[in-house]
Amino acid sequence: MTKYDTKQREFVEYKPQKGWHCLAVCFQDQEIVNCANCGKQLPFGHTFASRTIKNKKNVGYGVCPECYSKEYFAVQIMNGNDDKENRK
Ligand SMILES: [Zn+2]
Numbered sequence: 001m002t003k004y005d006t007k008q009r010e011f012v013e014y015k016p017q018k019g020w021h022c023l024a025v026c027f028q029d030q031e032i033v034n035c036a037n038c039g040k041q042l043p044f045g046h047t048f049a050s051r052t053i054k055n056k057k058n059v060g061y062g063v064c065p066e067c068y069s070k071e072y073f074a075v076q077i078m079n080g081n082d083d084k085e086n087r088k
Pocket of ligand 1: 063
């Protein structure tokens with residue numbers, strides 16, 4: 001499991017907190033999982049595939065809608081568009 005570090009600007013090893021049930025792939029939408037970023041519990045069907053927290057196969061882990069929208073900025077930086085002009 002890796003997470004994009006906006007300071008180091010690279011993917012670094014990421015360990016979710018103990019006891020969190022984080023999944024990148026799940027075939028049961030009703031299964032309760034933890035958001036891979038904040039740990040909030042929600043059904044897997046309500047999560048979004050993270051753009052910054054990924055497994056070895058480059059598949060994003062499920063994150064809650066709030067964290068997913070926050071990732072927008074991390075992705076902007078990842079793409080080199082981190083100047084304030086693009087943050088409207
Ligand atoms: Zn979250």
